[in-house]
Amino acid sequence: MAVADPVLLGAAVSRPARLRSRVRIGGWELAGLVVLALVSLVAVFAPVLAPHSTTQPVAAGPFVSPFHGALLGTDDLGRDLLSRTLYGIRSTWLSALAVVGSGIVIGTVIGSVAAMAGGVVDALLMRITDLFLALPGPVLAIVAVVALGPSLPHTLLAVAAVWWPWYARIVRGEVRALLVRPHVDAARLAGTRPIALARRHLLPGAVPAVLTTASLDIGNLVLTLAGLSFLGLGAPPPTPELGAMTANGLTYLLGQPWIALVPACAVFVLAFAANLAGDGVRDLLDAV
Amino acid sequence: MLRPPALALAATLASRAEPALTVPVRGITRTAPPPAAEPDPTGPVLDVRDLHISFPGGVHALRGVDLSVERGEVVGLVGESGSGKTVLGLAALGLLSPKAIVTGSASLAGVDMVGVDDATRREARRRHAGAVFQDPMTSLNPTMRVGRQVAEAAGSLEAAIDLLDRAGIPDPKRRVRQYPHELSGGLRQRVMIAMAIAGDPDLVVADEPTTALDVTVQAQILRLFRELRGAASSFVFVTHDLAVAREVADRIVVLYGGRVAEVGPTDAVLHAPAHPYTAALLVARLGAHSRVGEPLPTLVGEPPDPRRPAEGCAFAARCAHAEPTTCTTELPEVEAVSTSRAVACVRRTEIAAHVTELRAVETWPPEPPLTSELAVQMRGVTKGFGWGKARRVAVDALDLDVRKGSCVALVGESGCGKTTTLRMAVGLERPDSGRIEHGHGNPPQLVFQEAGASLTPWLRVGDLMQERLRNAGLPAKERDARVRDTLALVGLPDAVANARAGELSGGQRQRVALARAVLIPPSLLACDEPISALDVSLAAVVLNLLGRLRRELGMAMLFVTHDLGAARFVSDETVVMSGGVVVERGVTQEVLAAPQHDATKELLAAVPDFDAGTATEGTPS
Numbered sequence: 001m002a003v004a005d006p007v008l009l010g011a012a013v014s015r016p017a018r019l020r021s022r023v024r025i026g027g028w029e030l031a032g033l034v035v036l037a038l039v040s041l042v043a044v045f046a047p048v049l050a051p052h053s054t055t056q057p058v059a060a061g062p063f064v065s066p067f068h069g070a071l072l073g074t075d076d077l078g079r080d081l082l083s084r085t086l087y088g089i090r091s092t093w094l095s096a097l098a099v100v101g102s103g104i105v106i107g108t109v110i111g112s113v114a115a116m117a118g119g120v121v122d123a124l125l126m127r128i129t130d131l132f133l134a135l136p137g138p139v140l141a142i143v144a145v146v147a148l149g150p151s152l153p154h155t156l157l158a159v160a161a162v163w164w165p166w167y168a169r170i171v172r173g174e175v176r177a178l179l180v181r182p183h184v185d186a187a188r189l190a191g192t193r194p195i196a197l198a199r200r201h202l203l204p205g206a207v208p209a210v211l212t213t214a215s216l217d218i219g220n221l222v223l224t225l226a227g228l229s230f231l232g233l234g235a236p237p238p239t240p241e242l243g244a245m246t247a248n249g250l251t252y253l254l255g256q257p258w259i260a261l262v263p264a265c266a267v268f269v270l271a272f273a274a275n276l277a278g279d280g281v282r283d284l285l286d287a288v
Numbered sequence: 289m290l291r292p293p294a295l296a297l298a299a300t301l302a303s304r305a306e307p308a309l310t311v312p313v314r315g316i317t318r319t320a321p322p323p324a325a326e327p328d329p330t331g332p333v334l335d336v337r338d339l340h341i342s343f344p345g346g347v348h349a350l351r352g353v354d355l356s357v358e359r360g361e362v363v364g365l366v367g368e369s370g371s372g373k374t375v376l377g378l379a380a381l382g383l384l385s386p387k388a389i390v391t392g393s394a395s396l397a398g399v400d401m402v403g404v405d406d407a408t409r410r411e412a413r414r415r416h417a418g419a420v421f422q423d424p425m426t427s428l429n430p431t432m433r434v435g436r437q438v439a440e441a442a443g444s445l446e447a448a449i450d451l452l453d454r455a456g457i458p459d460p461k462r463r464v465r466q467y468p469h470e471l472s473g474g475l476r477q478r479v480m481i482a483m484a485i486a487g488d489p490d491l492v493v494a495d496e497p498t499t500a501l502d503v504t505v506q507a508q509i510l511r512l513f514r515e516l517r518g519a520a521s522s523f524v525f526v527t528h529d530l531a532v533a534r535e536v537a538d539r540i541v542v543l544y545g546g547r548v549a550e551v552g553p554t555d556a557v558l559h560a561p562a563h564p565y566t567a568a569l570l571v572a573r574l575g576a577h578s579r580v581g582e583p584l585p586t587l588v589g590e591p592p593d594p595r596r597p598a599e600g601c602a603f604a605a606r607c608a609h610a611e612p613t614t615c616t617t618e619l620p621e622v623e624a625v626s627t628s629r630a631v632a633c634v635r636r637t638e639i640a641a642h643v644t645e646l647r648a649v650e651t652w653p654p655e656p657p658l659t660s661e662l663a664v665q666m667r668g669v670t671k672g673f674g675w676g677k678a679r680r681v682a683v684d685a686l687d688l689d690v691r692k693g694s695c696v697a698l699v700g701e702s703g704c705g706k707t708t709t710l711r712m713a714v715g716l717e718r719p720d721s722g723r724i725e726h727g728h729g730n731p732p733q734l735v736f737q738e739a740g741a742s743l744t745p746w747l748r749v750g751d752l753m754q755e756r757l758r759n760a761g762l763p764a765k766e767r768d769a770r771v772r773d774t775l776a777l778v779g780l781p782d783a784v785a786n787a788r789a790g791e792l793s794g795g796q797r798q799r800v801a802l803a804r805a806v807l808i809p810p811s812l813l814a815c816d817e818p819i820s821a822l823d824v825s826l827a828a829v830v831l832n833l834l835g836r837l838r839r840e841l842g843m844a845m846l847f848v849t850h851d852l853g854a855a856r857f858v859s860d861e862t863v864v865m866s867g868g869v870v871v872e873r874g875v876t877q878e879v880l881a882a883p884q885h886d887a888t889k890e891l892l893a894a895v896p897d898f899d900a901g902t903a904t905e906g907t908p909s
Contacts, residue, residue, distance in 0.1 A: 181741060182736045182737075182738060182741040182742040183741060183742050183743055183744040183745070185716050185734070185736070185742070186734070186736065186742040186743070186744075186801075186804070187744065187752075187755075188716065189714060189715075189716070189731075189732075189733055189734055190752070190755060190756035190759060190804070191731075191756065191759030191760060192755060192759055193759075196755075200744070200747065200755070201744050201747075204746045205745075205746070
């Protein structure tokens with residue numbers, strides 16, 4: 001207490017967010033954040049950055065090794081691997097963000113309704129959540145592709161269906177913990193209605209936990225999506241996808257290893273950077 | 289929280305019984321650290337010299353403190369939050385954070401606990417020190433049986449049982465097999481005390497050991513400390529409450545702004561304070577001398593900011609006797625005024641005769657007229673929690689009336705159902721059966737025990753207040769003015785509206801919470817132990833504010849407390865609860881003068897008897 005008290009005491013009002021300036025994160029975590037920032041730029045500007053078409057062969061022809069006419073070489077059909085990898089990153093990264101985003105939205109709604117309603121509604125919603133949690137993601141993706149036809153949105157739908165329950169549980173836990181705090185009673189006595197209560201007095205308190213989970217989660221999701229695509233459960237060819245490109249390259253692994261390794265490395269860098277950045281985000285949020 | 293992890297600290301203090309010299313461990317001979325110099329049996333147990341401690345971020349916790357604790361002595365270290373008292377206690381134990389920037393020395397039995405390396409420090413702590421912290425639940429390991437934990441300090445289970453017996457724990461043979469959560473708060477604190485006195489250490493530091501406890505339990509624990517005085521050698525008893533210090537201490541050291549303000553024998557300091565701060569604490573303390581119906585004399589202003597230490601006397605800004613030149617520029621040294629007393633005040637001789645005078649206090653408007661109209665009426669109200677066998681009835685068939693213009697004190701020990709009653713009265717809980725009716729007027733509001741926690745931490749004060757007005761349907765153009773006026777009513781500047789709770793001082797948070805409650809003056813203002821967690825000077829401020837607002841705004845008040853002293857000061861009527869039912873009710877003066885029920889008598893006995901012949905007689909003027 002004695003260490004903390006001096007920080008909080010004192011008459012001044014004009015000391016906004018003093019604690020924030022003390023936050024430090026490690027070099028690796030910072031590197032992860034920087035890489036992810038670059039990845040996001042690539043995802044947005046892939047059409048501008050890509051030197052060639054992703055579906056048409058380039059002049060250099062098929063099986064060109066890196067630095068011999070194409071920066072990262074070409075594949076078995078003579079398509080530019082750099083362009084295809086940039087588009088692959090775009091597709092994987094935006095898909096991962098979309099799934100996490102949908103998980104946060106659905107999870108927040110279900111979790112906060114369950115926590116605030118309590119009783120039967122809470123029990124019912126959480127059992128439904130458990131039900132979705134019990135579904136195996138890849139199997140659901142296969143079912144979705146078989147039933148609805150192969151396409152990226154169908155795969156994402158299947159993944160999103162098993163992804164939100166984690167967020168519902170986290171939000172419910174956080175909101176339940178906040179509900180017993182005096183500031184919620186005070187807001188109720190101030191006449192605040194349930195929706196405003198959730199929006200202003202409860203959910204902002206759950207943001208750090210949700211963001212921490214999301215940032216650690218997204219690396220996982222990149223691997224899952226690449227894995228599904230590797231199994232042929234993503235967008236149909238010739239759409240460039242990192243997993244599918246790696247699978248295609250395996251045929252030529254001994255003679256022309258770059259065809260598999262370039263997209264595989266992209267997956268590795270993406271997942272690694274996302275995990276490092278996730279640690280960084282957790283450190284930042286813990287310190288506040 | 290940035291609170292030091294008490295469990296870890298407690299663990300470092302345990303395992304005292306381990307042999308100190310060379311120990312064979314699995315065939316390897318481990319050499320113990322060199323034994324510390326044998327303490328001089330005649331010298332002080334603790335000798336702190338010119339100790340300065342600051343923390344990164346420019347927080348100056350201690351600014352040149354000298355303190356010595358003699359063998360067998362109990363020293364009360366008194367000060368408000370931020371005075372440096374806890375840091376001083378941690379320094380004596382060598383438990384400061386490694387980030388602390390330290391100069392000076394703090395010698396425990398001859399070992400400088402802030403200068404030597406970790407191993408020596410640990411060894412000295414093991415042999416010479418014990419500690420008791422505020423919250424026994426976080427200091428005990430919840431996964432370990434009590435016996436094993438105490439045995440870690442005592443050496444064997446037999447020794448542990450003996451220690452628990454000495455700490456006044458009934459049936460210690462059974463208790464050693466229990467886990468901490470199976471014990472009551474008072475018993476847990478006794479377990480902590482047993483661990484602290486294991487091996488008869490030279491010094492036991494007790495940091496607010498009774499603050500988290502119920503009043504009646506607090507009295508028992510203080511009695512235990514008095515009994516143990518002879519056994520363990522010396523105690524340093526850290527507290528914010530002079531009355532608690534008086535119960536246990538031989539000598540009192542008053543800290544203010546990281547420096548010693550006054551040192552002296554307990555009775556002498558309390559009967560004739562020499563420092564204006566000590567005097568102000570005594571006068572501002574709620575007690576039998578406090579006049580009902582008048583504001584308490586208070587300390588004006590805020591406690592010093594440890595980031596901006598004053599150039600002169602830290603107390604000058606709040607002192608009624610400060611002189612503009614000498615006091616604000618000259619750092620007062622602690623100078624002996626007699627063989628046993630010392631004081632740090634450059635004007636101590638000039639002001640000696642009228643040191644207990646405070647700056648002019650506020651005045652209150654007259655009491656609101658009492659009517660027969662009711663602000664709230666509760667009839668046959670029952671509330672229980674849980675189902676089936678686990679069901680516990682918190683409030684059983686309770687009748688309670690609060691008339692408009694009156695203040696009713698609802699008193700009782702913790703767990704008697706008073707808080708549940710209060711929450712039902714304001715509509716935060718619904719009764720299982722019975723009837724609650726509110727009179728005409730705006731809906732009731734609640735002042736929470738922890739004012740800071742009742743403010744949503746991520747919202748600005750202005751937002752919170754606007755929200756309340758918006759919910760009540762006040763037009764947008766009137767809201768700003770109302771917020772400004774209400775902040776002014778509780779003595780806060782407009783700028784506070786832009787701050788979040790974490791950026792405010794403890795006193796400001798109290799005022800903001802009150803301002804929010806009376807933004808639309810409610811017909812009934814309920815208060816849940818509003819002063820029990822506060823320093824003396826802040827408690828006086830809050831009580832005065834409540835008294836003034838109640839009169840100015842004509843609110844009825846329901847005041848929940850365990851402190852009959854506070855009930856006497858604020859209320860017209862007192863209702864005593866025990867075990868979920870009302871056991872006594874009546875006009876406050878009469879209930880206190882002639883308590884009928886045992887529960888009331890017990891509460892009365894627990895109020896520290898403080899006023900008999902202290903310097904506060906005859907004041908305030």
